[in-house]
Amino acid sequence: MPLWRVITALGITQIIGWGTTYYALGALSLDIAADRGWSKLLIFGAFSAALLISGIISRAAGRAIDDFGGRRVMAIGSCFAALGCLILSFATxxxxxxxxxxxxxxxxxxxxxxxxxxxxAQVARQKSRRAISYLTLFGGLASTVFWPVSHYLSQEIGWRNTFLVYALLHLLICLPLHLWVLGRGNEREIAAETTPPPLPAHPILTGNDRRTAMIAFALVLALNSIVFSSISAHVLPIFEGLGFSAATAVTLAALVGPSQVASRIGDILAGHYVKTMTLGLIAVGLLPLALALFAGGGFVLWAALAFALLYGMSNGLMSIIKGIIPLSLFGHQGYGLVIGTLTMPQLFLNAIAPTLFAIVLDQVGPKNGLLVGLFFGLASFAVMAWLARRYPR
Structure with a gap:
């Protein structure tokens, strides 16, 4: 099957997957609260619990992809997603x-x-780097597509019936696409049946170097995630707390999505000129740069614009390097388990960081809260710089 067809099909499932799960409450939480009278703690606490479960099973899920193939695992995931949305449609x-x-x-x-x-990667093999970049381009459209669609559906048919529509999307679109385009073999079968890719310019890391690099990159992702998950969950209150009107705050927040997609398009067009570790430095470094400009500019409008654009670009590129740096450092063998191991702390922090940051904002305000974010952003960049210097690929 042509690789473009695999990427397009998976891209559709990513738009649906992100839009109906991770981004769902962004459009539906107010309607849920108004309809049922439930507290934000309940509405978002359940979502945080879901992210914690994702972190708990992360390594096992990655190992399952290596052992049984992505086709089976992602098909099972579509069934779970349909079931979860179906249950929510009955959530009285x-x-x-x-x-x-x-x-x-x-x-x-x-x-x-x-x-x-x-x-x-099991399908693309040596073309995985470019394939992952194209796939993230689709995923970046999820909130842009599903926030207005979800809002419209909720107004027309109610939030519970909206989740019923979500369940049907997973069952009737995502499940068949996963079964259709993904390979039937596992990692070992694919390696045995295909011609080995050419040897990389640098051998993959093993032994102590492998462990050191995994710990370092997991730390990069975790520290970066603290900032992104915290700010993303409170972006409108932050802008309003800094004195911007509600309309301006919404406009500034809306710039994040297009800049995220623009950075991914830039990687597609010019990524082959940039080394993988250099792209990592750019992706991680844009976040503290965005925060530093915002603070150094006195949190005024032009600084807020620069922050929104650079923040979105960093977020867009982070999704790419999370997939391609492990390939560069550790290779295809056991790639699923590597991803599962690296993202486990990130998923845990995604679940708890927004709540902790809400406490920080209440105690010290948005300006000092963003300075706390700057500290973690600089720490993430420092570790990434050390990793790139030690293992230049």
């Missing part, structure tokens, strides 16, 4: 709502990037 009581998200926890781990990257 809090325990049903929580149960739905507890099912969506493993579903997110089995259908989003962390499963799609190794599944695509």
């Amino acid at each position: 009581e809090p325990w049903i709502y929580v149960l739905g998200w507890l099912v969506l926890g493993p579903a997110m781990r089995l259908v989003l990037y962390d499963a799609a990257f190794p599944s695509l």
